[in-house]
Amino acid sequence: MHAIEVVGLKKTYGKGWRRAGQVALAGVDLHVPVGSAFGLIGPNGAGKTTFIKSVLGIVRPTGGEVRVLGGDPEDPAVRARIGYLPERLHLPGAWTATAFLGTVARLKNLRRDAAAHARLLERVGLADAAGRRIGGYSKGMRQRLGLAAALLGEPELLILDEPTDGIDPMGRVEVRRILQDEVRRGTTLFLNSHLLAETERVCDRIAILGQGRVLREGRLEDLQRTGHRWSVRFAPGASEQVLRAAGFTPVGEEGDGRWTLGTPDAAALNAALGQVIAGGALLVELRRDAQDLEAVLTDAVGEGVAA
Structure with missing residues (x-):
């Protein structure tokens, strides 16, 4: 089952008679599994915020289909099951955090529960500022309050647009812990953030958006794999001549025993290891090389431009 199902999603701004308009989304297909922590990344102008607003029914698509939690995103009953933190958060400066959460709860048709709201403010680190006017809050405090509002009512789907900005x-670290707790509870998390390290720590699936379309999508660990390249560490004393003859290349500082090896398949890897072990090398560590998310994004966008 999918929390978000998008097929052929298109959005063009400013289209009219004799005007082609600006294409924000050029036919996006994306499925977000229930219970996953899903990250959407891409360069500025890729269409990420337009995609999120289309999923929420805030922006009406030019074409394609969108289903959220099995229903129409414009259905109030569906919206009530979603927690949303927008990229640009506008909060009433004259209100207190307690009053704001009470109003949001009423808009969501939730029972006003002062004790639950106090626990929620404590959870996001605003317990000591609950009675202060929001106008005196820092940007980071406003983001925390926006997250608290998104968490009201234990939503089935959390859609967060740049949640740790400021x-x-x-x-x-605290926000990351909260999001991980929500995913463990069974909430589906859909996260858009330019902080790739944060996305990498929280999300198990990633989609890369570029030029209005999905360039890559899948499990994070699959996207980070760099083909059949391996990082290997041998115990001190291994013959450099034997290792080089088998195709290994040294990495890191001299003498620390770390090497890298590219192979076409697992059989070639085993053959190379067998060769050096027969030559007296003692294998200590073997792992598949992986790119960080920044490198994955750079490669995907580069391939998209070339295409």
């Missing part, structure tokens, strides 16, 4: 590094 939050300090320690605060990001």
Whole structure:
């Protein structure tokens, strides 16, 4: 089952008579499994925020189909099951955090529960500022309050657009812990963030959006694999001549025993290892090389431009 199902999604702004308009989404297909932590990444102008607003029914697509939690995103009953934190958060400066959560709860048709709201503010680190006017909040505090509002009612789907923008590094750790707790609870998380390291720590699936279409999509660990290339570490004393003869290339500082090897398949890997082990090398560590998310994004966007 999918929390978000998008087929052939298109959105063009400013289209009219004799005007082609600006294409934001050029036929996006994307399925977000229930219970997953899904990250959407891409360069500025890729269409990420337009995609999110289309999924939420805030922007009406030019073409394609969108289903959220099995229903129409414009259905109030469906929207009530979604928690949303927008990229540009506008909060009433004259209100307190407690009053704001009470109003959001009423708009969501939730029972006003002062004790639950207090626990939620404590959870996001705003317990001591609950009675202060929002106008005196820092940007990071406003983001925390927006997250608290998104968490009201234990939503089935959390859609967060740049949730840690303006939050300090320690605060990001706290937010990450909250999001991981929500996923463990069974919530589906859909995250858009330019902070790739945060996305990498939280999400198990990734989609890369570029030029209005999905360039790559899949499990994070699959996207990060760099083909049949391996990082290997041998115990001190291994013969450099034997290792080089088998195709290994040294990496890191001299003498630390780390090498890399590219092979066409697993059989070639085993043959190379057998050759050096027969030559006296003692294998200590073997792992598949993986790119970080920044490298994956750069490669995907580069391929998209070339195509």
